[in-house]
Amino acid sequence: MNNPQLNKHGELQHLLSTEGLPLPILRGILDKAASFVDIGDRLEIRNVPLLKGKSVFNVFFENSTRTRTTFEIAAKRLSADVVNLNIGSSSTSKGETLLDTVDNLCAMHADMFVVRHSQSGAAHFIARHVAPEIHVINAGDGRHAHPTQALLDMFTIRHYKKEFHNLRVAIVGDVLHSRVARSQIHALTTLGVPEVRVIAPKTLLPTLVENLGVQVYHDMSQGLRDVDVVLMLRLQNERMQGAALPSAQEYFKYYGLTEEKLACAKPDAIVMHPGPMNRGIEIESSVADGKHSVILPQVTFGIAVRMAVMSMLAGVKV
C-alpha cells in the first residue's frame, strides 16, 4: 500500500500522522530535534538559515493560538517567511470549497502548509492534492491525529528515559475524543514501548480500543501501577457539559491525577500534558508543578521538534 506521507524514495514528503510513520524517519526527527535543542541553549543568535526564502503558510481552519505560535516560532527560527491564515473567518464563509482554497494558496508558491482543521482527514485530503514540491504538516485534524504533539512527547520521553524498549506508559483521560492519544499510541508502538495502557471511564474510550495494542484500565491506581510515564489528556469543557460526564468534581475524584494516585507509579515517573491544562479537573496543581512534571520542557522541545520536521521536509528533493 502507498504511504501518503512518503515519496517514492521513501523520504518524508508530508507529516500527516504518526500512524505508518517508519521507525527510521521517526528516529531521524527526534535526532534532528536534539540538534536544535542544542542551538537553543548554546547560541546567542538562535536562528538558522535552513528555510531561508521559503514560505510557510499556517493555514488554520480552526483557531489555536498556541499551536499556531509554536509553528510560527519554529519556522521563523529556520528563517522562513511565515504567513498566518485564519481561514475559518474568511474564504470558506464566502462559499469557496476547501480544494479551491488550497489550490489558491499553492498558486501563491507556498513551500509548506501547516494545517489545522476540525474535520478528521483534512490534512490527508490536502496532501493528496498539492503539487509535489509542497509539503503538508498536520497540526491537528478532528479526532484523528496531531503528530507533532506526539513527536514532542516522544522526544520528551527519550530525553528523560533514554530508551523506549523498557517502558510502561499510561495515557489517562478522554481517549475517545483525543487526536493526541491516537498519535501517541502509534508513536509509542513504533518506538517499541512494550506496554501502553489507557486509563479512562468507558464513556471516554473508543470501541475496540484494544485493537490499537493497548491495555485498558478503568481504575487509576491499578492503571498507574509501576508506570514510567504518565501522559495526561486534556478534558475539553464541551465534553463536561455533555452527557458523557457527571461533573468536573466527580471526574477529578476518579481520573484527576493527584499526588496520592501518582504514588502508584514508579518513583521516577514523569508526568506529561499537552496543554492547556484544566487544573483541579484532570490534574492536581501540586502534580502539575511538582518534581515529576515535565510539562514545560515539553513545550520547549515542541519548538525543536517542529523545526526538525520542517527542515527535514524542506530538505527533500522533488
Added chain:
Amino acid sequence: MNNPQLNKHGELQHLLSTEGLPLPILRGILDKAASFVDIGDRLEIRNVPLLKGKSVFNVFFENSTRTRTTFEIAAKRLSADVVNLNIGSSSTSKGETLLDTVDNLCAMHADMFVVRHSQSGAAHFIARHVAPEIHVINAGDGRHAHPTQALLDMFTIRHYKKEFHNLRVAIVGDVLHSRVARSQIHALTTLGVPEVRVIAPKTLLPTLVENLGVQVYHDMSQGLRDVDVVLMLRLQNERMQGAALPSAQEYFKYYGLTEEKLACAKPDAIVMHPGPMNRGIEIESSVADGKHSVILPQVTFGIAVRMAVMSMLAGVKV
C-alpha cells in the same frame, strides 16, 4: 488635470485605479512582473532585497484574508517588513476618524500602505493626505476599483495571448457591483483591446455602461461568440439574497459559464476568474478545472504583479 497617481515627473506615486494609468506605466508594471515570475521559477531562494528596511502596512478596513495574503507574500519576497492591521475591529470602532488613523500610521514611518476599504474613493482620499514619501496601493475600494486584480488579469492575458490589439474580451456577470470589472475595462481599453463586451442581466449592469466603451450583451451565447478571453466575475452571495436576482439556479442557467456556452467562444479561448469562485453558480466545475481555465496561473501571476507595483513605487525618488 492632475493625475493623483503620478508625481510631477510623471512617475507612479500611488496605484489607485487602472483608470488614467498611462500606457507606458501599465506596460512597465507587466514587464517588471515578468522578471519576478522568472525569479519564482528559477531560484532556490526567491527573495530579493528591493524593499529591505521598508515598512509595508496592510491596512484592511474590510476583511479579506486572500488579498491581504497576496500582498503580504509579495512584500516579504521583496524583503520588506510587513505589518497587518485589521482596522475594522479597532480604532474606527473607538470613534477615531479615518484621517486620524491614517495620520497616525504615517507618523509611524510607514513607507507603503496597502488599503482595502468598503467605501469607494477611500484609497484616493488617503493618497491625497499622506506625506510625499509614502505610497498608497488600492487593494479594493467599494465598487470603484481593484487595480492590482486588473493588472494581474492583463498579465495573464498577455502571457497567453501575447498581444492585445487583436483580442475580443468578454466580461461576464455582476458588473454593477464589481470594482474588478471597472478596473478591467479601463486596463483593456488602455492596452488597445479593440472589442470589450459585458454580458449580464440588465439588473446587474450600471446605467450608461456603454459610455465606458464596451458592447452590452444580455445573452451568453451571443456575447461569447468568437471571444478570445472570458473574464468571469464573482457573484456575491448578498446580491443573491436581494431582489436583484431570482435564484442561484436561474442565474446559473442564464449566466453561469458552462462547457456548452463556452463552445461559442474561440477554440483557444481562455477563462479567468478573480476568485473565490462559486462553483455551480457563476461557473460550472468542469470549466473551472478545464483546459481553457487559467484561474490558478492568475493567482501566481498576482504575486509577481504586486511585487512589480511595490518595487516600482519604492524606486520613485521624492
Added chain:
Amino acid sequence: MNNPQLNKHGELQHLLSTEGLPLPILRGILDKAASFVDIGDRLEIRNVPLLKGKSVFNVFFENSTRTRTTFEIAAKRLSADVVNLNIGSSSTSKGETLLDTVDNLCAMHADMFVVRHSQSGAAHFIARHVAPEIHVINAGDGRHAHPTQALLDMFTIRHYKKEFHNLRVAIVGDVLHSRVARSQIHALTTLGVPEVRVIAPKTLLPTLVENLGVQVYHDMSQGLRDVDVVLMLRLQNERMQGAALPSAQEYFKYYGLTEEKLACAKPDAIVMHPGPMNRGIEIESSVADGKHSVILPQVTFGIAVRMAVMSMLAGVKV
C-alpha cells in the same frame, strides 16, 4: 525595598511602570530614543540588528491594534522576530490560568514579552514569574500604568521644551480611569517638573489625587493658565454611557480643549494626546490640527522610545 523593574545591578530588567523608575534610567531611555530618531530620519535602510535572533512576543489579553502595531514596528526595526498573540480569544477561554499561559510562552524561549491586560498589576505579576533572561514590557494594565506612553510623552516634551525643571504641565480629562495619567504624573515628577496640574470634574478624579504631588483644578481656564504643556486624556465612550458624565456635549463645553481655552496657556504651549482622539468631545478639531499640537510627532517618537526600551532590556546581561 526591592524594585521589581531592576536587577541586582540596578539595571532595567523589566519596564512595568514609571513609578519608581530611577531618574538615570528614565533619562537613559530618552537619550537612546534620540539616537533612533536620527536613524529614522537619516538612513535609507532603517533597521538595526540589535535584537537579531531574539523573539519578541506581543501578548495582548486586551485588543489594541494601535499599541500592538507600534511595538511590532519597533521590534522589527531592531531585527527581532515578532510573534503576535491575541490571547483574549484563545487559551484563557479554554480555562488555562494566566500563569500557565505565561509559563508556556516562556518555555517557547521568548526573549521579551510586551503585555497588555485589562487587569491592573498583570504585567507585574508576569514579571515576577518569568525566568531571569526574559524581559517584560507593560503595554498597559487596567487603570494602573502605561509606561511607554508616558515615556514618549516625556521625550516629546523634552524635544520641544529642552528642560523639565522650569515647566508647568496640565493633565486634562478622565484622570480617574487613566493609566496614562498615572504614568505621566510619576515621570514628570521624577524628571523634576515643579508644577503638575490635573484638570477634571470631581467625578473623574481619584480620591486623594493630591497625594501624587499634583494640584487639582476643576476649571479649565484657571487650570490652563500659563502652562507650558497640555496633556489631554482620551475620554472613553463607555464612561460617557455611564453615570459619571451628563453628556458628550456638556463635557466638551466644560473640559474640551478649544482654542479659546487654550489661549489661557502660554503662547508657545504644546498640546499632546495619546490617541485615538474623540474630536469634538475632549478636543476641538482646530486645536488637534493647530500649531500648538504635537500629537503626530508623539506617535513618531513612540516608535523610537519603544526601540530604546527594547534595546536597553536586550542589552542587560543575566
